[in-house]
Amino acid sequence: PTIAIIVAALKPDLAIGFQGKMPWRLRKEIRYFKDVTTKTSDPSKINAVVMGRKTWDSIPARFRPLPDRINIVLSRSFQNETVDTNVIHANSIANSLSQLQPNVERVFVIGGAEIYNELINDSRVTHLLLTEIENTNEDNQIAVDTFLKFPLYSTDSQWRKQPKSELQKFIGSSITLEDDISEGDLKYNYTLWTRR
Numbered sequence: 725p726t727i728a729i730i731v732a733a734l735k736p737d738l739a740i741g742f743q744g745k746m747p748w749r750l751r752k753e754i755r756y757f758k759d760v761t762t763k764t765s766d767p768s769k770i771n772a773v774v775m776g777r778k779t780w781d782s783i784p785a786r787f788r789p790l791p792d793r794i795n796i797v798l799s800r801s802f803q804n805e806t807v808d809t810n811v812i813h814a815n816s817i818a819n820s821l822s823q824l825q826p827n828v829e830r831v832f833v834i835g836g837a838e839i840y841n842e843l844i845n846d847s848r849v850t851h852l853l854l855t856e857i858e859n860t861n862e863d864n865q866i867a868v869d870t871f872l873k874f875p876l877y878s879t880d881s882q883w884r885k886q887p888k889s890e891l892q893k894f895i896g897s898s899i900t901l902e903d904d905i906s907e908g909d910l911k912y913n914y915t916l917w918t919r920r
């Protein structure tokens with residue numbers, strides 16, 4: 725299956741977290757995340773979300789496991805086992821991918837920093853769905869302490885930002901892509917990057 729990283733990050737230094745949580749709550753962004761990671765083009769298939777143990781712990785208990793998706797949680801102290809309906813524990817990416825049933829259409833890596841910064845360099849990851857966030861109010865800095873180490877903006881980067889039409893194709897026409905969404909001081913856009 726296609727393996728994609730999906731992440732929301734604050735430009736320019738690609739901050740993603742603060743004290744183990746998300747530095748922001750963006751209602752429309754959460755809906756985009758849910759729609760993109762849940763939707764399959766084949767109704768008989770299902771998607772999987774892969775996350776680190778700390779991200780699993782940080783999702784409010786009432787929202788986990790993320791519904792209608794196979795939830796794979798990575799920990800070095802897990803055995804590889806299915807622990808609940810749609811919840812798989814694994815101790816490596818490789819093991820988690822080898823255990824996937826044939827009816828999995830896409831695998832989305834949903835965080836956190838340690839997992840992202842390992843997998844951005846894994847050639848099995850072919851797509852990056854990056855929500856690029858900007859702070860429009862320089863007088864109100866956002867507290868952040870966790871960053872992506874993604875080589876996106878360097879000239880020799882192997883990752884290329886695709887046109888919006890390619891993102892629309894990837895997520896399907898049933899998901900509406902708004903430009904320059906504003907929530908509070910934050911303004912953001914959805915982007916697709918692929919390896920050159």
Ligand SMILES: NC(=O)C1=CN([C@@H]2O[C@H](COP(=O)(O)OP(=O)(O)OC[C@H]3O[C@@H](n4cnc5c(N)ncnc54)[C@H](OP(=O)(O)O)[C@@H]3O)[C@@H](O)[C@H]2O)C=CC1
Pocket residue numbers: 730731732733739740741742743744745746747775776777778779780782798799800801814815816817834835836837838839840842870
């Ligand atoms: N902005 C965004 O889009 C998102 C932001 N976040 C943010 O990211 C932060 C959390 O990131 P982080 O603290 O790095 O934690 P992670 O969610 O990346 O989880 C880290 C844990 O995952 C396990 N792990 C990591 N690599 C491997 C591996 N190769 N094999 C097996 N297990 C592995 C380990 O578990 P163990 O210790 O049990 O061995 C490790 O401690 C939070 O601030 C969160 O809010 C999270 C998701 C999305």
Ligand SMILES: CCc1nc(N)nc(N)c1C#CCc1cc(OC)cc(-c2ccc3c(c2)OCO3)c1
Pocket residue numbers: 730731732744745746753754757779782783784787790833834835855
């Ligand atoms: C939803 C934020 C998000 N956006 C993008 N673009 N990529 C991502 N990987 C994520 C994420 C994530 C994991 C996560 C972390 C979290 O707290 C740290 C909460 C959620 C979450 C997941 C589903 C929810 C919800 C919150 O509120 C309502 O439904 C989900």
